[in-house]
Amino acid sequence: MTTKTCTKCEVEKDIDKFCKRRDRKDGYNTICKDCDNQKSRQYYTDNRERVLKRCRKYNLEHAEETKEQRSAYGKIYNKKYCQKPDIKQRRKISHQNRIKNNPLIKDSHRLSGYLRRSLKTIGSRKDNVFFKLVGYSKSELDNRFTPMRNSPCPMCRRSLEDGYHIDHILPVSCAKNREELIKLFKLSNLQLLCPSCNLSKSNKIPKEDTVACSNGACLI
Numbered sequence: 001m002t003t004k005t006c007t008k009c010e011v012e013k014d015i016d017k018f019c020k021r022r023d024r025k026d027g028y029n030t031i032c033k034d035c036d037n038q039k040s041r042q043y044y045t046d047n048r049e050r051v052l053k054r055c056r057k058y059n060l061e062h063a064e065e066t067k068e069q070r071s072a073y074g075k076i077y078n079k080k081y082c083q084k085p086d087i088k089q090r091r092k093i094s095h096q097n098r099i100k101n102n103p104l105i106k107d108s109h110r111l112s113g114y115l116r117r118s119l120k121t122i123g124s125r126k127d128n129v130f131f132k133l134v135g136y137s138k139s140e141l142d143n144r145f146t147p148m149r150n151s152p153c154p155m156c157r158r159s160l161e162d163g164y165h166i167d168h169i170l171p172v173s174c175a176k177n178r179e180e181l182i183k184l185f186k187l188s189n190l191q192l193l194c195p196s197c198n199l200s201k202s203n204k205i206p207k208e209d210t211v212a213c214s215n216g217a218c219l220i
């Protein structure tokens, strides 16, 4: 048997366009891979909350395992793609170009640096500049972060004991000028996420905040 007709789209296709299934008489699924993918996507759209809940549960139960797998994969990936000198150089140049074309990025890095440092040290002069700019104090910042540090990551519910990233709920990339950028460093726009959630969130805007950002207001 080299072809088979999909029961869903009713098209005759090569057998390798069907997933293998041991429980079927001929050893292949009744619907083709395309239809199967479409079905899974539809299921996800219809049951998003349920799927995410199941994933979260799985991640919690298999935290150690997935952590090991991820770090093993990370090492291989890093060795394969990130260690070549030309890649490092290209990244550096593209980063410099981004800063040149958008000075806000430089400002944003500087502010993030102040923010990170001010969590560790007790008020150097530069940090005072930061607090003056954003309009709150170190103790107010601590008051916001301390309970967050002791709670699970708000996205995946994993513990933040092993480390966390400071996340801007509305990403700094939606600032159009320095004033807006500083507003995005407001306490109410800062939260703690586990590193993997923060990296996967990247500069995506939370759904409910899309309006606030696209208005150009960026006010929270």
Ligand SMILES: [Zn+2]
Pocket: 006, 007, 008, 009, 010, 011, 031, 032, 033, 034, 035
């Ligand atoms: Zn099909």
Ligand SMILES: [Zn+2]
Pocket: 153, 154, 155, 156, 157, 158, 193, 194, 195, 196, 197, 198
């Ligand atoms: Zn998380």
